[in-house]
Amino acid sequence: MSEPILVLRSVVAGYGAGDILKGVDLEVQPATVTCLIGPNGAGKSTVLKCVSGLLRPRQGSVTYRGDVIDPLSTRKRLSRGIVHVPQDRSLFPAMTVWDNLLMGGYAMKDQKEVRRRVEQAADTFPICRQRAHDHAGSLSGGEQKQVELARTLVLDPGLVLLDEPSIGLDPKSRTQVFASIRGLAEQGITVLLVEQNARSGLAASDIGAVLETGIVRLVDSGASLLTNPEVARLYLGGHATPAAATAATSAPGR
Amino acid sequence: MHALIQGIILGILTAGVYALMASGQTLIFGIMKVVNLAQGAMVILGAYLAFQLFTSFGIDPFLAIPITTVALFVVGVLVQLLFLRPLRSDDRSELSLLVTFAVALLLEGIMSVIWSTSDRSINTHYANSSWTVFGYQITLVRLWAFLLSLFALGLLYLLLNRTRFGRAIRASVQNPESATLLGVQSERVSAIGFGLGAATAAAAGSVYGLLYPFNSGSHYDLISRLLSIVILGGLGSVGGAVIGALVISVSSAIVASAISPIWSEMTFFIVLLLVLLVRPRGLFGTAARGAI
Ligand SMILES: Nc1ncnc2c1ncn2[C@@H]1O[C@H](COP(=O)(O)OP(=O)(O)OP(=O)(O)O)[C@@H](O)[C@H]1O
Ligand SMILES: [Mg+2]
Numbered sequence: 001m002s003e004p005i006l007v008l009r010s011v012v013a014g015y016g017a018g019d020i021l022k023g024v025d026l027e028v029q030p031a032t033v034t035c036l037i038g039p040n041g042a043g044k045s046t047v048l049k050c051v052s053g054l055l056r057p058r059q060g061s062v063t064y065r066g067d068v069i070d071p072l073s074t075r076k077r078l079s080r081g082i083v084h085v086p087q088d089r090s091l092f093p094a095m096t097v098w099d100n101l102l103m104g105g106y107a108m109k110d111q112k113e114v115r116r117r118v119e120q121a122a123d124t125f126p127i128c129r130q131r132a133h134d135h136a137g138s139l140s141g142g143e144q145k146q147v148e149l150a151r152t153l154v155l156d157p158g159l160v161l162l163d164e165p166s167i168g169l170d171p172k173s174r175t176q177v178f179a180s181i182r183g184l185a186e187q188g189i190t191v192l193l194v195e196q197n198a199r200s201g202l203a204a205s206d207i208g209a210v211l212e213t214g215i216v217r218l219v220d221s222g223a224s225l226l227t228n229p230e231v232a233r234l235y236l237g238g239h240a241t242p243a244a245a246t247a248a249t250s251a252p253g254r
Numbered sequence: 255m256h257a258l259i260q261g262i263i264l265g266i267l268t269a270g271v272y273a274l275m276a277s278g279q280t281l282i283f284g285i286m287k288v289v290n291l292a293q294g295a296m297v298i299l300g301a302y303l304a305f306q307l308f309t310s311f312g313i314d315p316f317l318a319i320p321i322t323t324v325a326l327f328v329v330g331v332l333v334q335l336l337f338l339r340p341l342r343s344d345d346r347s348e349l350s351l352l353v354t355f356a357v358a359l360l361l362e363g364i365m366s367v368i369w370s371t372s373d374r375s376i377n378t379h380y381a382n383s384s385w386t387v388f389g390y391q392i393t394l395v396r397l398w399a400f401l402l403s404l405f406a407l408g409l410l411y412l413l414l415n416r417t418r419f420g421r422a423i424r425a426s427v428q429n430p431e432s433a434t435l436l437g438v439q440s441e442r443v444s445a446i447g448f449g450l451g452a453a454t455a456a457a458a459g460s461v462y463g464l465l466y467p468f469n470s471g472s473h474y475d476l477i478s479r480l481l482s483i484v485i486l487g488g489l490g491s492v493g494g495a496v497i498g499a500l501v502i503s504v505s506s507a508i509v510a511s512a513i514s515p516i517w518s519e520m521t522f523f524i525v526l527l528l529v530l531l532v533r534p535r536g537l538f539g540t541a542a543r544g545a546i
Contacts, residue, residue, distance in 0.1 A: 085435075086431055093428055095428065103436055
């Protein structure tokens with residue numbers, strides 16, 4: 001395996017008293033999709049916040065491309081190519097789709113380049129052109145997800161953090177979102193995602209990691225986790241997917 | 255009938271100036287969820303500065319606007335950095351009422367010391383000129399004041415909707431966390447936003463000084479009107495502030511001409527109460543948490 005692009009080493013973090021993350025270890029390989037699953041409140045979103053800089057770990061370290069990034073601000077991490085799409089709807093609802101895309105390049109100085117990248121992102125996600133002048137809030141949940149993904153492309157990211165990208169989507173939009181996520185990895189972008197919908201999430205991922213009460217309990221390929229009986233019992237609603245059905249790991253979930 | 259239409263014309267012209275003051279206040283609320291009780295005092299400070307520039311240097315109050323807006327912009331940024339930024343974000347909204355009220359009193363004190371508490375007015379050579387159009391009298395100062403306010407509101411609109419910084423302001427209003435994640439530095443946006451709010455107060459202040467006599471205590475009356483306007487329009491909505499100013503100014507002008515000037519003062523608040531009975535979040539209340 002190549003050098004991991006992102007390494008979390010014994011990360012301890014929390015909000016008030018008490019720690020939520022109690023020593024998280026995780027390695028993410030470049031240009032792959034890694035999926036974090038686990039029960040509500042396990043600290044999945046908190047892991048992403050530690051990587052993007054919304055939260056500073058109390059102990060441990062986060063290393064990106066060989067550099068320890070803990071002292072860096074959110075903005076600095078952004079300029080290094082780490083983009084975080086938070087759990088709740090992250091678009092600006094009363095701004096047009098196009099303005100939302102332009103905001104994706106806010107951290108960049110060169111506005112001409114931003115415009116060029118926005119055009120490019122809109123080529124990848126056609127909905128952005130079709131609804132360019134509509135308020136983002138008027139789009140359906142699935143359409144909004146497409147725009148969110150397009151917006152991350154504007155920064156030409158190296159690592160995209162996606163918090164529950166399929167939440168609230170119908171099966172068809174979900175398939176589409178996971179296909180787009182695979183598309184990011186094929187372009188060479190590393191994706192770390194958190195997913196409630198463990199079955200679809202793992203199916204679209206190269207690697208899965210199970211987070212429980214602030215500790216990573218298990219790391220394996222997405223396909224193996226899908227067939228792991230214990231994971232199945234806890235996170236896949238009871239029964240493991242027959243091994244044959246997961247042969248095509250990259251097939252988006254249903 | 256003639257008096258009524260004359261009243262409506264007056265109301266519309268007056269509304270422009272109030273809309274400008276209120277737009278700054280609603281902008282500040284939209285960005286920071288801070289009700290700036292010092293907005294009235296900042297208007298009066300703008301009026302005093304225009305007064306001083308006029309009496310000392312003969313600078314026309316309209317031409318003084320670039321100077322007074324820059325001065326108040328700086329005051330606004332300082333108020334945000336010194337007094338509001340240190341407040342913790344969870345109770346910023348509540349505490350900011352006290353803080354901005356304290357700032358209003360501080361400004362009032364400073365103004366009383368410098369300019370005393372007696373009434374001032376800015377008497378330009380055109381102060382009493384007027385045109386008669388189809389039998390209706392239009393005071394020149396009011397017309398200019400109205401046009402200037404429209405112009406300033408137009409600039410504000412362009413700034414918010416057509417510039418990178420404007421996008422950042424709107425983004426922080428609509429989704430602060432997302433904005434931070436895209437690299438918007440919310441403290442900087444807040445400081446500049448507060449400065450802009452104060453700058454609109456300065457522009458409106460120059461004009462206010464031309465239209466009405468004022469003293470250091472005039473801000474109490476002004477802030478109660480401004481609050482009525484922004485609450486009526488829906489806190490946080492600039493478009494709402496313009497509509498709110500129109501509704502309130504026109505209705506009090508109508509009351510003044512049709513019933514009695516004594517009642518017109520109260521119309522502000524009566525209209526506000528009536529609207530809030532029907533629409534508790536103001537005319538554009540639903541937009542209060544979205545657009546600005
Ligand atoms: N801003 C915050 N302030 C205080 N506590 C928080 C904050 N955000 C999260 N927590 C707490 O931290 C714990 C972990 O939260 P986190 O959001 O990381 O969980 P999660 O695994 O993403 O859960 P979910 O699946 O529900 O999204 C929870 O108990 C939560 O209450
Ligand atoms: Mg979460």
